[in-house]
Amino acid sequence: MEECNYFGEVTYSRLAQKTEYAVLPNFLVDCFLFLGRTPGGGVMRRLLCLAIVCSMAAPASAAPTVDGTRDAAYGSALAVQTLQTQFGDNMDPNGFSNEGELDAGYATISGGRLYVMLTGNVGANFNKATVFIDSKPGGENVLSNLPNYDGGVSQNFGGLTFDAGFEADYHVFGRWGGGAFEVDIVDRAGGTCTNNCAGDFGAATVGSGTGIQSGSAFGNGNGTTSYLSSPLEFGFNNTNVLGVTGGTAASDPVAAAAVATGFEFSVALSDIGSPVFGDLIKIHAVYGNGDNNFHSNQVLAGLPQDLMNGVATGTGNLGGDGNGGFTGNLSGINFANLAGDQFFSIRVVPEPTSMALVGLAMFGLVLGRGRRS
Numbered sequence: 001m002e003e004c005n006y007f008g009e010v011t012y013s014r015l016a017q018k019t020e021y022a023v024l025p026n027f028l029v030d031c032f033l034f035l036g037r038t039p040g041g042g043v044m045r046r047l048l049c050l051a052i053v054c055s056m057a058a059p060a061s062a063a064p065t066v067d068g069t070r071d072a073a074y075g076s077a078l079a080v081q082t083l084q085t086q087f088g089d090n091m092d093p094n095g096f097s098n099e100g101e102l103d104a105g106y107a108t109i110s111g112g113r114l115y116v117m118l119t120g121n122v123g124a125n126f127n128k129a130t131v132f133i134d135s136k137p138g139g140e141n142v143l144s145n146l147p148n149y150d151g152g153v154s155q156n157f158g159g160l161t162f163d164a165g166f167e168a169d170y171h172v173f174g175r176w177g178g179g180a181f182e183v184d185i186v187d188r189a190g191g192t193c194t195n196n197c198a199g200d201f202g203a204a205t206v207g208s209g210t211g212i213q214s215g216s217a218f219g220n221g222n223g224t225t226s227y228l229s230s231p232l233e234f235g236f237n238n239t240n241v242l243g244v245t246g247g248t249a250a251s252d253p254v255a256a257a258a259v260a261t262g263f264e265f266s267v268a269l270s271d272i273g274s275p276v277f278g279d280l281i282k283i284h285a286v287y288g289n290g291d292n293n294f295h296s297n298q299v300l301a302g303l304p305q306d307l308m309n310g311v312a313t314g315t316g317n318l319g320g321d322g323n324g325g326f327t328g329n330l331s332g333i334n335f336a337n338l339a340g341d342q343f344f345s346i347r348v349v350p351e352p353t354s355m356a357l358v359g360l361a362m363f364g365l366v367l368g369r370g371r372r373s
C-alpha cells in the first residue's frame with residue numbers, strides 16, 4: 001500500500017494545464033496524475049494504481065429500498081453493538097413499546113446518495129435515534145450549545161465531545177409517539193447557525209401509526225429554512241424482538257448482527273457537502289431521550305464493555321455526565337475519553353457506471369499519448 005501515498009502527494013496544478021483531463025471524474029484525476037509523475041514508475045505501479053481504483057469501486061452496489069428492512073446491498077455491518085440495552089428490550093412483535101436499542105450500523109453509497117441503516121428499535125415515547133454525519137471538512141468536534149432547533153432541545157447537545165477526527169456537519173434524528181414516525185435533518189453549519197439552521201422535516205406517509213412506516217423529509221422542519229435538493233427518504237420497521245437483550249453487560253454480537261429491521265434513511269451526497277471519491281463519511285449513532293439530555297448506552301460504534309459508569313457491572317446509560325446522571329444537558333459526555341471510536345465510516349467509491357467511463361477514458365488517453373509520441 002506504500003504507493004497509495006501518491007494519492008496524497010499529487011497536486012491539481014497539473015490538471016489545470018491539461019484540458020484533456022477536464023472531463024474526468026476527480027477520482028480518475030488522482031490516478032492519472034499518479035501515472036504521469038511516477039519517477040521510474042513501472043508497469044507494476046501502474047497496475048497497482050488501477051487495482052486501487054478497481055478495488056475501491058468493488059463495494060458499489062444496487063440501491064437499497066428504503067423501508068426499514070436491511071437489504072443485501074448494505075453488505076456486512078460497519079459497527080455491531082457491544083452492549084445490552086439499558087433503555088429496554090422490545091418484546092412486542094408489532095413494534096409498540098417504549099423500549100429501544102441499536103443493534104448494528106450499515107451504510108452504502110449508490111446513485112449519488114448515502115444510505116444508512118441502523119438496526120434495532122425506537123420506543124414509541126419520543127425517545128430519539130440520533131445520527132451525526134461528518135462528511136466534509138470542518139464542523140464540530142465539540143458540539144456547540146448555540147444551534148437552536150427541535151424546539152430548543154438541540155441546545156442540550158452543547159459540550160458533547162466526539163472522538164478525535166470526528167467533526168459533525170449534519171444531524172439526522174428520528175422519533176415517534178405511536179403515530180407517524182418523524183425525521184429531521186439539520187445542517188449545523190459548524191455550530192454557527194444560532195437560531196436559523198437549515199433543515200428539513202418529514203412525517204411518515206405510509207403505515208403511520210403502525211410498527212412499519214416510511215416517508216420522506218423535504219421542507220421546513222425544526223431547522224428554519226429548507227435546504228435539501230431532493231427528499232431525504234426514510235423507512236422504519238420496529239418489529240425486532242431479538243438482537244441485544246436488556247441490561248448493561250456485553251451483548252451477543254452474532255444476535256446483534258442478525259437483526260434486519262430498524263431505522264433507515266438515504267440522502268443525496270450533494271446535500272451533505274458533496275463528498276467525492278476517496279472521501280471518508282463518518283457516522284455516529286446514539287439512542288437517547290426526547291429532550292437530548294440523557295443518552296442510553298446504545299452507541300454505534302459501541303461503547304467499551306466495562307466502564308462501570310454508575311452501574312455495578314458492565315456499561316450503563318451515559319446520561320448527561322457519562323455516568324448515568326442527569327445534568328440537564330450532554331456536556332459531560334466525552335467520547336474521546338472512551339476506548340475505541342464511537343463512529344463508523346464508509347468511503348465514497350465510484351459507481352459501476354463510472355467505472356465503465358474509466359475504462360473508456362483510459363483507452364482514450366493511451367491512444368492520445370501514442371499519437372503524440
Ligand SMILES: [Ca+2]
Binds near residue numbers: 136138
Ligand atoms: Ca466535518
Ligand SMILES: [Ca+2]
Binds near residue numbers: 241243
Ligand atoms: Ca432486542
Ligand SMILES: [Ca+2]
Binds near residue numbers: 163336337342
Ligand atoms: Ca472513543
